[in-house]
Amino acid sequence: MPVVRRNILTDAVARDDYVRGVGLLKQGNSPYTTTQLGIPGPAAPVRTYDLFVVWHGRTMMTPIPPGGNPQVRNAAHRGPIFLPWHRVMLGFLEQNLQRVLNKPGFALPYWDWSADGDLGSPTNAQIFTPAYLGGDGDPVSDGPFAFHAADPATFTVRIEAAGPGGMTLRQTSRGLRRAFAQPPPFGWLTLPTGAEVKDALAFTPPAGGNPVDRYDTLAFDASSEGFRDRLEGWIPKDPARPVHLHNQVHVWIGGDMGPSTSPNDPVFYLHHCNVDRIWEGWLNRYGRIYAPDMTAPAGTYKGERIDDPIASPLGASATPRSVLDVSAIYTYDVLP
Protein backbone atom coordinates (compact mmCIF):
# COMPACT_ATOMS: atom_id res chain seq x y z
CA MET A 1 0.00 0.00 0.00
CA PRO A 2 1.69 3.25 -1.07
CA VAL A 3 2.05 6.02 1.49
CA VAL A 4 1.09 9.60 0.67
CA ARG A 5 3.69 12.31 1.17
CA ARG A 6 2.17 15.58 2.32
CA ASN A 7 3.10 19.22 2.91
CA ILE A 8 4.64 19.44 6.40
CA LEU A 9 2.77 22.69 7.04
CA THR A 10 -0.60 20.98 6.64
CA ASP A 11 0.14 17.69 8.41
CA ALA A 12 1.06 18.09 12.06
CA VAL A 13 1.21 14.32 12.57
CA ALA A 14 3.81 13.91 9.81
CA ARG A 15 5.76 16.83 11.28
CA ASP A 16 5.79 15.34 14.76
CA ASP A 17 6.65 11.88 13.45
CA TYR A 18 9.47 13.28 11.34
CA VAL A 19 11.01 15.19 14.24
CA ARG A 20 10.69 12.20 16.57
CA GLY A 21 12.01 9.76 13.97
CA VAL A 22 15.05 11.89 13.16
CA GLY A 23 15.78 12.04 16.88
CA LEU A 24 15.60 8.25 17.14
CA LEU A 25 17.87 7.75 14.11
CA LYS A 26 20.30 10.27 15.63
CA GLN A 27 20.40 8.32 18.89
CA GLY A 28 20.57 4.83 17.44
CA ASN A 29 23.97 3.32 16.68
CA SER A 30 24.41 1.50 13.39
CA PRO A 31 26.54 -1.67 13.54
CA TYR A 32 29.45 0.26 12.00
CA THR A 33 32.19 2.52 13.32
CA THR A 34 33.85 5.55 11.80
CA THR A 35 36.99 3.49 11.20
CA GLN A 36 35.04 0.89 9.24
CA LEU A 37 33.63 3.69 7.06
CA GLY A 38 37.06 5.19 6.41
CA ILE A 39 36.66 8.27 8.59
CA PRO A 40 39.89 9.21 10.41
CA GLY A 41 40.23 9.45 14.18
CA PRO A 42 39.31 7.11 17.03
CA ALA A 43 36.74 4.45 16.20
CA ALA A 44 33.31 5.73 17.19
CA PRO A 45 29.87 4.26 16.55
CA VAL A 46 28.17 5.79 13.54
CA ARG A 47 24.56 6.73 14.26
CA THR A 48 22.03 5.46 11.75
CA TYR A 49 21.14 9.03 10.73
CA ASP A 50 24.80 9.74 10.03
CA LEU A 51 25.04 6.83 7.58
CA PHE A 52 23.08 9.12 5.25
CA VAL A 53 25.58 11.94 5.76
CA VAL A 54 28.43 9.58 4.85
CA TRP A 55 26.52 8.17 1.86
CA HIS A 56 25.87 11.61 0.38
CA GLY A 57 29.43 12.77 0.94
CA ARG A 58 30.98 9.63 -0.49
CA THR A 59 28.69 9.54 -3.51
CA MET A 60 29.70 13.09 -4.28
CA MET A 61 33.27 11.80 -4.49
CA THR A 62 32.26 9.06 -6.95
CA PRO A 63 32.94 10.28 -10.49
CA ILE A 64 30.84 9.74 -13.59
CA PRO A 65 32.27 8.04 -15.53
CA PRO A 66 34.55 5.93 -13.31
CA GLY A 67 37.98 7.53 -13.38
CA GLY A 68 36.54 10.93 -14.26
CA ASN A 69 36.36 14.12 -12.24
CA PRO A 70 33.61 14.04 -9.57
CA GLN A 71 33.56 17.81 -9.62
CA VAL A 72 32.38 17.79 -13.21
CA ARG A 73 29.83 14.99 -12.72
CA ASN A 74 29.36 12.58 -9.86
CA ALA A 75 27.09 9.67 -9.05
CA ALA A 76 24.48 11.92 -7.43
CA HIS A 77 24.90 15.45 -8.83
CA ARG A 78 25.63 17.63 -11.84
CA GLY A 79 23.95 15.26 -14.29
CA PRO A 80 20.74 13.36 -15.05
CA ILE A 81 21.37 10.92 -12.19
CA PHE A 82 20.67 13.76 -9.72
CA LEU A 83 16.94 13.06 -9.51
CA PRO A 84 17.01 9.21 -9.47
CA TRP A 85 19.80 9.04 -6.87
CA HIS A 86 18.06 11.38 -4.46
CA ARG A 87 14.77 9.52 -4.98
CA VAL A 88 16.48 6.34 -3.74
CA MET A 89 18.08 8.20 -0.84
CA LEU A 90 14.71 9.55 0.30
CA GLY A 91 13.28 6.04 0.05
CA PHE A 92 16.01 4.75 2.35
CA LEU A 93 15.32 7.46 4.93
CA GLU A 94 11.57 6.88 4.75
CA GLN A 95 12.08 3.14 5.35
CA ASN A 96 14.27 3.84 8.37
CA LEU A 97 11.78 6.32 9.80
CA GLN A 98 8.97 3.80 9.37
CA ARG A 99 11.11 1.25 11.21
CA VAL A 100 12.11 3.36 14.22
CA LEU A 101 8.62 4.85 14.52
CA ASN A 102 7.09 1.38 14.13
CA LYS A 103 4.71 3.03 11.72
CA PRO A 104 4.63 1.47 8.22
CA GLY A 105 2.24 4.19 7.07
CA PHE A 106 4.65 7.02 7.78
CA ALA A 107 5.32 9.19 4.73
CA LEU A 108 8.16 11.69 4.47
CA PRO A 109 6.71 15.21 4.41
CA TYR A 110 7.90 17.91 2.02
CA TRP A 111 8.63 21.61 2.39
CA ASP A 112 7.21 23.62 -0.51
CA TRP A 113 9.91 26.30 -0.42
CA SER A 114 8.42 28.09 -3.42
CA ALA A 115 5.42 29.03 -1.26
CA ASP A 116 7.82 30.82 1.09
CA GLY A 117 9.59 32.31 -1.93
CA ASP A 118 6.25 33.75 -3.03
CA LEU A 119 5.85 35.29 0.44
CA GLY A 120 9.16 37.16 0.12
CA SER A 121 11.46 34.50 1.64
CA PRO A 122 10.89 35.41 5.29
CA THR A 123 13.63 34.09 7.57
CA ASN A 124 10.93 33.49 10.18
CA ALA A 125 8.81 31.34 7.87
CA GLN A 126 6.61 28.83 9.66
CA ILE A 127 8.91 25.91 8.77
CA PHE A 128 11.72 27.61 10.72
CA THR A 129 9.76 28.31 13.88
CA PRO A 130 10.44 26.31 17.06
CA ALA A 131 7.36 24.13 16.50
CA TYR A 132 8.84 22.91 13.20
CA LEU A 133 12.59 22.86 12.43
CA GLY A 134 13.80 25.87 14.41
CA GLY A 135 15.63 28.88 13.02
CA ASP A 136 19.17 29.72 12.06
CA GLY A 137 22.32 30.27 14.10
CA ASP A 138 25.71 28.79 14.93
CA PRO A 139 24.59 26.67 16.56
CA VAL A 140 20.85 26.55 15.92
CA SER A 141 19.41 27.47 19.30
CA ASP A 142 15.68 26.85 19.09
CA GLY A 143 13.35 24.12 17.96
CA PRO A 144 13.87 20.35 18.05
CA PHE A 145 17.36 20.47 16.53
CA ALA A 146 18.81 23.10 18.85
CA PHE A 147 22.15 22.38 20.48
CA HIS A 148 22.35 22.13 24.27
CA ALA A 149 25.92 21.25 25.21
CA ALA A 150 24.99 19.81 28.61
CA ASP A 151 22.37 17.43 27.18
CA PRO A 152 23.87 14.15 25.92
CA ALA A 153 20.75 13.57 23.81
CA THR A 154 20.97 16.93 22.04
CA PHE A 155 21.02 17.07 18.26
CA THR A 156 24.72 16.81 17.41
CA VAL A 157 26.61 17.00 14.11
CA ARG A 158 29.20 14.24 14.28
CA ILE A 159 30.54 13.94 10.73
CA GLU A 160 31.43 16.86 8.49
CA ALA A 161 33.46 17.73 5.40
CA ALA A 162 37.10 17.87 6.46
CA GLY A 163 38.01 20.97 4.48
CA PRO A 164 37.46 23.07 1.37
CA GLY A 165 38.59 20.26 -0.93
CA GLY A 166 35.37 18.51 0.01
CA MET A 167 36.82 15.08 -0.73
CA THR A 168 37.28 13.76 2.82
CA LEU A 169 35.14 13.52 5.92
CA ARG A 170 36.08 13.95 9.57
CA GLN A 171 34.58 13.54 13.00
CA THR A 172 33.28 16.48 14.99
CA SER A 173 30.87 17.14 17.85
CA ARG A 174 28.93 20.36 17.59
CA GLY A 175 25.53 21.88 16.97
CA LEU A 176 23.81 22.38 13.66
CA ARG A 177 24.64 25.52 11.67
CA ARG A 178 22.30 27.60 9.51
CA ALA A 179 22.75 31.14 8.16
CA PHE A 180 19.66 32.22 6.26
CA ALA A 181 19.65 34.69 3.37
CA GLN A 182 23.28 35.80 3.44
CA PRO A 183 24.15 38.30 0.71
CA PRO A 184 25.98 36.95 -2.35
CA PRO A 185 28.51 35.53 -2.86
CA PHE A 186 28.19 34.02 0.63
CA GLY A 187 24.55 33.07 0.18
CA TRP A 188 21.42 34.18 -1.61
CA LEU A 189 18.72 36.57 -0.45
CA THR A 190 15.64 34.81 -1.76
CA LEU A 191 14.06 31.39 -2.12
CA PRO A 192 12.78 30.22 -5.52
CA THR A 193 9.23 31.24 -6.40
CA GLY A 194 6.28 29.30 -7.74
CA ALA A 195 6.69 31.03 -11.08
CA GLU A 196 10.27 29.75 -11.31
CA VAL A 197 9.11 26.20 -10.61
CA LYS A 198 6.45 26.57 -13.31
CA ASP A 199 9.07 27.86 -15.76
CA ALA A 200 11.26 24.80 -15.17
CA LEU A 201 8.30 22.46 -15.61
CA ALA A 202 7.27 24.21 -18.82
CA PHE A 203 10.70 23.97 -20.45
CA THR A 204 10.25 22.80 -24.04
CA PRO A 205 13.18 21.70 -26.21
CA PRO A 206 13.50 22.90 -29.80
CA ALA A 207 11.04 21.27 -32.19
CA GLY A 208 12.21 18.22 -34.09
CA GLY A 209 14.34 16.73 -31.33
CA ASN A 210 13.93 13.61 -29.28
CA PRO A 211 11.11 13.70 -26.67
CA VAL A 212 13.61 12.90 -23.89
CA ASP A 213 15.47 16.13 -24.70
CA ARG A 214 12.88 17.68 -22.44
CA TYR A 215 14.61 15.94 -19.49
CA ASP A 216 18.30 16.35 -20.32
CA THR A 217 20.66 16.64 -23.28
CA LEU A 218 24.31 16.29 -24.22
CA ALA A 219 26.67 16.70 -22.49
CA PHE A 220 24.50 15.61 -19.53
CA ASP A 221 26.31 17.85 -17.08
CA ALA A 222 25.92 21.14 -15.23
CA SER A 223 25.73 23.05 -18.52
CA SER A 224 23.29 20.85 -20.42
CA GLU A 225 19.86 22.05 -21.51
CA GLY A 226 16.75 20.46 -20.01
CA PHE A 227 14.36 20.21 -17.06
CA ARG A 228 16.81 18.33 -14.83
CA ASP A 229 19.54 20.97 -15.02
CA ARG A 230 16.97 23.70 -14.37
CA LEU A 231 15.60 21.91 -11.31
CA GLU A 232 19.06 21.02 -10.00
CA GLY A 233 19.78 24.72 -10.37
CA TRP A 234 22.79 25.15 -12.65
CA ILE A 235 21.01 26.91 -15.51
CA PRO A 236 20.20 29.45 -16.88
CA LYS A 237 23.86 30.49 -16.71
CA ASP A 238 23.59 34.07 -15.57
CA PRO A 239 26.49 35.81 -13.80
CA ALA A 240 23.97 38.03 -12.02
CA ARG A 241 21.98 35.02 -10.87
CA PRO A 242 24.30 32.01 -10.40
CA VAL A 243 21.92 29.81 -8.37
CA HIS A 244 18.44 28.48 -9.09
CA LEU A 245 15.80 26.17 -7.57
CA HIS A 246 17.45 23.21 -5.74
CA ASN A 247 20.87 24.85 -5.44
CA GLN A 248 19.30 28.14 -4.44
CA VAL A 249 17.57 26.54 -1.44
CA HIS A 250 20.86 25.04 -0.20
CA VAL A 251 22.60 28.39 -0.59
CA TRP A 252 19.74 30.39 1.01
CA ILE A 253 19.78 28.17 4.12
CA GLY A 254 23.59 28.15 4.30
CA GLY A 255 25.61 26.68 7.16
CA ASP A 256 25.53 22.88 7.11
CA MET A 257 23.45 22.92 3.92
CA GLY A 258 26.55 24.16 2.05
CA PRO A 259 29.11 21.31 2.10
CA SER A 260 28.87 17.76 0.76
CA THR A 261 27.59 16.69 4.19
CA SER A 262 24.38 18.72 3.80
CA PRO A 263 22.15 15.82 5.01
CA ASN A 264 23.37 16.82 8.48
CA ASP A 265 20.48 19.30 8.46
CA PRO A 266 17.08 17.57 8.72
CA VAL A 267 15.68 20.24 6.40
CA PHE A 268 17.71 18.55 3.63
CA TYR A 269 15.15 15.75 3.33
CA LEU A 270 12.12 18.04 3.36
CA HIS A 271 13.80 20.12 0.65
CA HIS A 272 14.67 17.11 -1.49
CA CYS A 273 11.23 15.63 -0.98
CA ASN A 274 9.88 18.79 -2.62
CA VAL A 275 12.43 18.47 -5.44
CA ASP A 276 11.25 14.88 -5.90
CA ARG A 277 7.62 16.07 -5.90
CA ILE A 278 8.41 18.55 -8.68
CA TRP A 279 10.06 15.74 -10.67
CA GLU A 280 7.02 13.55 -10.09
CA GLY A 281 4.85 16.38 -11.39
CA TRP A 282 7.03 16.53 -14.50
CA LEU A 283 6.86 12.72 -14.99
CA ASN A 284 3.11 12.85 -14.57
CA ARG A 285 2.85 15.60 -17.15
CA TYR A 286 5.25 14.45 -19.86
CA GLY A 287 5.55 10.69 -19.39
CA ARG A 288 7.97 8.46 -17.48
CA ILE A 289 10.97 9.19 -19.67
CA TYR A 290 14.66 9.66 -18.99
CA ALA A 291 17.90 10.42 -20.78
CA PRO A 292 20.51 9.22 -21.58
CA ASP A 293 19.63 5.73 -22.77
CA MET A 294 22.14 2.90 -23.09
CA THR A 295 23.37 4.07 -26.50
CA ALA A 296 25.29 6.84 -24.73
CA PRO A 297 28.97 5.81 -24.63
CA ALA A 298 29.96 4.06 -21.38
CA GLY A 299 33.35 5.73 -21.52
CA THR A 300 31.71 9.09 -20.86
CA TYR A 301 28.33 8.38 -19.27
CA LYS A 302 28.53 5.08 -17.37
CA GLY A 303 26.73 5.48 -14.07
CA GLU A 304 23.92 7.76 -15.23
CA ARG A 305 22.37 5.92 -18.21
CA ILE A 306 18.85 4.57 -17.87
CA ASP A 307 19.83 0.99 -17.00
CA ASP A 308 23.05 1.69 -15.12
CA PRO A 309 22.98 0.84 -11.41
CA ILE A 310 22.36 3.82 -9.14
CA ALA A 311 25.15 4.14 -6.55
CA SER A 312 23.26 2.55 -3.66
CA PRO A 313 23.07 -0.57 -1.48
CA LEU A 314 20.44 -1.90 -3.92
CA GLY A 315 23.11 -2.62 -6.51
CA ALA A 316 21.98 -3.45 -10.02
CA SER A 317 18.31 -3.67 -9.03
CA ALA A 318 18.04 0.11 -8.70
CA THR A 319 18.45 1.98 -11.97
CA PRO A 320 17.02 5.26 -13.23
CA ARG A 321 14.42 3.21 -15.13
CA SER A 322 13.40 1.42 -11.93
CA VAL A 323 12.49 4.66 -10.14
CA LEU A 324 10.49 6.38 -12.89
CA ASP A 325 7.29 4.88 -11.51
CA VAL A 326 7.28 4.56 -7.72
CA SER A 327 3.51 4.58 -7.31
CA ALA A 328 3.69 1.20 -5.53
CA ILE A 329 5.74 2.85 -2.76
CA TYR A 330 4.50 6.42 -2.42
CA THR A 331 2.53 9.21 -4.01
CA TYR A 332 2.12 12.93 -3.27
CA ASP A 333 -0.94 14.75 -2.00
CA VAL A 334 -0.53 17.48 -4.61
CA LEU A 335 1.66 17.66 -7.71
CA PRO A 336 2.81 20.96 -9.20
Place this chain on the structure above:
Amino acid sequence: MDPTSNPTIDPTKLKAAAEPGAFGGYLAALPHPPMGHDHGPMKSVRTAEYQGHRISITTTYEITVDGKPLMAGLDVDDSGMLSCHGLPAYQFVSAVDAVRVLIHNYPDYFGGGG
Protein backbone atom coordinates in the same frame (compact mmCIF):
# COMPACT_ATOMS: atom_id res chain seq x y z
CA MET B 1 17.21 -4.65 -20.41
CA ASP B 2 13.83 -5.47 -21.84
CA PRO B 3 11.84 -2.24 -21.46
CA THR B 4 8.57 -4.20 -21.56
CA SER B 5 9.43 -6.03 -18.32
CA ASN B 6 8.37 -4.57 -14.98
CA PRO B 7 11.39 -2.51 -13.95
CA THR B 8 9.94 -0.85 -10.88
CA ILE B 9 12.00 -0.87 -7.74
CA ASP B 10 10.92 -3.64 -5.37
CA PRO B 11 9.59 -2.30 -2.02
CA THR B 12 10.72 -5.46 -0.21
CA LYS B 13 14.26 -5.09 -1.49
CA LEU B 14 14.21 -1.41 -0.60
CA LYS B 15 13.21 -2.20 2.97
CA ALA B 16 15.89 -4.88 3.35
CA ALA B 17 18.65 -2.73 1.86
CA ALA B 18 17.72 0.22 4.12
CA GLU B 19 18.34 -1.78 7.31
CA PRO B 20 21.34 -0.18 9.07
CA GLY B 21 23.38 -3.38 8.83
CA ALA B 22 23.00 -3.70 5.08
CA PHE B 23 23.22 0.04 4.51
CA GLY B 24 26.37 0.42 6.63
CA GLY B 25 27.88 -2.65 5.00
CA TYR B 26 27.52 -1.01 1.61
CA LEU B 27 29.30 2.11 2.84
CA ALA B 28 32.06 0.10 4.52
CA ALA B 29 32.72 -1.78 1.28
CA LEU B 30 33.21 1.39 -0.75
CA PRO B 31 36.82 2.26 -1.55
CA HIS B 32 38.02 4.49 1.27
CA PRO B 33 39.37 7.87 0.21
CA PRO B 34 43.04 8.33 1.14
CA MET B 35 43.16 10.01 4.53
CA GLY B 36 44.19 13.64 4.36
CA HIS B 37 43.93 13.64 0.58
CA ASP B 38 42.32 16.57 -1.14
CA HIS B 39 42.60 18.32 -4.44
CA GLY B 40 45.72 20.15 -5.45
CA PRO B 41 45.55 22.52 -8.39
CA MET B 42 43.13 21.04 -10.92
CA LYS B 43 42.97 21.51 -14.62
CA SER B 44 39.75 22.43 -16.37
CA VAL B 45 39.80 21.63 -20.06
CA ARG B 46 37.19 23.28 -22.24
CA THR B 47 36.86 22.24 -25.84
CA ALA B 48 34.77 23.56 -28.70
CA GLU B 49 34.70 23.76 -32.46
CA TYR B 50 34.19 26.90 -34.50
CA GLN B 51 34.28 27.21 -38.29
CA GLY B 52 36.18 23.96 -38.54
CA HIS B 53 38.72 24.95 -35.89
CA ARG B 54 39.20 22.91 -32.73
CA ILE B 55 39.48 25.02 -29.61
CA SER B 56 40.97 23.73 -26.34
CA ILE B 57 41.35 25.91 -23.27
CA THR B 58 43.12 24.53 -20.19
CA THR B 59 42.73 26.49 -16.97
CA THR B 60 44.56 25.82 -13.73
CA TYR B 61 43.98 27.81 -10.56
CA GLU B 62 46.98 27.88 -8.25
CA ILE B 63 45.71 29.50 -5.09
CA THR B 64 47.37 30.28 -1.81
CA VAL B 65 45.79 31.54 1.38
CA ASP B 66 48.20 33.06 3.89
CA GLY B 67 51.00 31.73 1.73
CA LYS B 68 49.79 28.12 1.88
CA PRO B 69 48.50 26.28 -1.20
CA LEU B 70 44.73 25.90 -1.12
CA MET B 71 43.81 22.25 -1.57
CA ALA B 72 40.44 23.01 -3.11
CA GLY B 73 39.83 22.22 -6.73
CA LEU B 74 38.10 24.95 -8.66
CA ASP B 75 36.54 23.96 -11.94
CA VAL B 76 35.46 26.34 -14.68
CA ASP B 77 32.76 25.33 -17.14
CA ASP B 78 32.08 26.35 -20.72
CA SER B 79 30.11 29.38 -19.60
CA GLY B 80 33.06 30.59 -17.53
CA MET B 81 31.31 29.92 -14.21
CA LEU B 82 33.24 28.32 -11.36
CA SER B 83 32.34 25.53 -9.00
CA CYS B 84 34.19 23.84 -6.17
CA HIS B 85 33.73 20.54 -4.39
CA GLY B 86 33.83 22.11 -0.96
CA LEU B 87 30.56 23.97 -1.63
CA PRO B 88 28.80 21.78 -4.16
CA ALA B 89 25.58 23.80 -4.58
CA TYR B 90 27.38 27.08 -5.27
CA GLN B 91 28.36 28.61 -8.60
CA PHE B 92 30.70 31.60 -8.78
CA VAL B 93 31.63 34.22 -11.34
CA SER B 94 34.91 35.04 -9.57
CA ALA B 95 37.66 32.79 -8.18
CA VAL B 96 38.36 35.40 -5.52
CA ASP B 97 34.73 35.22 -4.43
CA ALA B 98 34.93 31.42 -4.36
CA VAL B 99 37.92 31.48 -2.03
CA ARG B 100 36.28 34.12 0.20
CA VAL B 101 33.24 31.90 0.58
CA LEU B 102 35.36 28.83 1.29
CA ILE B 103 37.15 30.73 4.07
CA HIS B 104 33.76 31.84 5.41
CA ASN B 105 32.42 28.27 5.43
CA TYR B 106 35.53 26.47 6.71
CA PRO B 107 36.81 28.79 9.44
CA ASP B 108 38.43 25.96 11.42
CA TYR B 109 40.45 24.89 8.41
CA PHE B 110 41.85 28.34 7.69
CA GLY B 111 42.23 29.58 11.26
CA GLY B 112 42.30 33.27 12.14
CA GLY B 113 43.52 35.77 9.55
CA GLY B 114 46.45 38.14 10.11
